[in-house]
Amino acid sequence: MVSPAAASPVTASPAGRPQGLPPFSFEITARCTRTRARCGCFHTPHGPVHTPRFMPVGTAASVKGVSVPQLADTGAEMVLANTYHLHLMPGEAVVAEAGGLHRFMGWQGPLLTDSGGYQVFSLGALNRIDDQGVTFRSPRDGARIAITPERSMQIQMELGADVAMAFDQCPPWPATESEVIEASRRTHAWLERCIAVHSRPDQALFGIVQGGCYPHLRRESARVVASMDLPGIAVGGVSVGEPVEEMHRIVREVGPLLPEDRPHYLMGVGSLREMAVAVAHGFDLFDCVLPTRLGRHGAALVGGERWNLRNARFRHDHTPLDASCSCLACRLHTRAYLHHLVRSEEMLGRTLLSLHNLTTLLRFTTAMAQAIGEGTFAEDFAPWQPDSPAAHTW
Structure with missing residues (x-):
């Protein structure tokens, strides 16, 4: 990882990528003197992501109801896809045959795939969790699907997005302290296993901070994940039903603990006020299904x-x-x-x-x-x- 001071782009390559930079780097271009807000540029193999930035969610390699040219017209730079759902259909092998997720869906800008870890939370009634990983019952046909940290990495490497997210356990809200301790322990152990098998140099791996609504567990998780020295860091386990004041408190407490020279991604947040509060505390990237879900409901x-x-x-x-x-x-x-x-x-x-x-x-x-x-x-x-x-x- 290149620090903001060292990441000084020279001329642009034909693909629009600054020469002399590694596949991934983050440079801070301006700061607010009264808050922790900053704007910057996250460089990826498929182009830059200027931050702060909202990222549209394309769960099944499609932002619902929106074509790729229309999506580009919105100003989107990085788009998300869902590892779990793409594994179910059409399968990562089909995507790899097409030349990867960019070619499969026709989006040539940066892409991020989540790990399937969110489905540990959202499909809680359909899964079983242990230290090895998660066994799901497919909502399509009831078939048993086992996803481990290693399997999540293999799927995401085949999909080929610019950013892959580590497999984590997102605890529900409310959860007891002992339940969150166990989820955080698994998240940290699974992150080590993700790092051990992730091997695509053209794909950045982001770790995820968990810890629920317990400040000491959030601080410990931020310390552990930051110590892994990954190209970016995310904060998960918010926007899962907790009061909005709890989300704000987590943002205030965790933001200053994240590595300054890496992009900070607040997962699952896309309301105007919450994004502004998070930016004020040093967050850079956001995603949410809210805009298209609202659109589908008029x-x-x-x-x-x-x-x-x-x-x-x-x-x-x-x-x-x-x-x-x-x-x-x-x-x-x-x-x-x-x-x-x-x-x-x-x-x-x-x-x-x-x-x-x-x-x-x-x-x-x-x-x-x-x-x-x-x-x-x-x-x-x-x-x-x-x-x-x-x-x-x-």
Whole structure:
């Protein structure tokens, strides 16, 4: 890993990658003097990721309802895919035959695959956990599927994303201290096993900090994961049902403990306020299924609020959804038209609202980066609240 001071790009290669850098490096380009917020650039073999940045979730190698060209128009740079679900269908061998996940889905920018560890939490009723790994019952056909740290790494290496996540155990909320201690112990042991078998030099492995809502366990997990000296570090086990105040506390306490010269990824978080709070405490990368899930249910993120486009108040409203937004929905269509599509259950309505929501989150993280560079982040975004000046542009 190259430190920010040493990572000084020279000219760009034909692929857009700065010459003289290793496959992965992170440089900090600006800092907020009143918070821990920073903006930077995470260099990957498939291009740069400018931070802070929201990453759309493409669970099955597809961001639901959105084509690759449309996704690129939202400003997305790095996209996520799900190891567990791609293992179930079509299988990592099929993806490898296609030349890897980038070619399979047609996305040429950076990609990240999660490890399957989140499904340890989300599919708790379908799995059995022990020190070796996790045995799942497939939600498709009930077949038994065993995923160990080694198997997760093998699958992710075959998929070939730029970033692979370590296999971890994400405890539910609430969980007892003894349960979280056990989950953290497994997470750390599994991380060592992931490191031992991960061998793709063109794929970065990120470790994951766990520890639930117990400060001393979070501190210990951050210490252990940071000691592994990996290209990036993530914080998991948030946005799993805990009160939002608990999430904020975890962010405040763990952020300063993470290696300064690595990208910091807060997993599963994508609301405006929570991203702003996290950026203020040194986090760089975020993901969430929220924007497309809202879009599929006829809801749009506008002015810091969630609007239900099914509501009758939009029937005769022939103004853009958000005049400040440049997405396809806002450029070409009106609230009345979107209301019509949603009420008619036309697929186009779901796609347009998903595009708008993705664009909104990406604009928000881009605006935070600009504010950090201009020295106004603390006034405008830390912490961002619906009645702050920043809210009026969203």
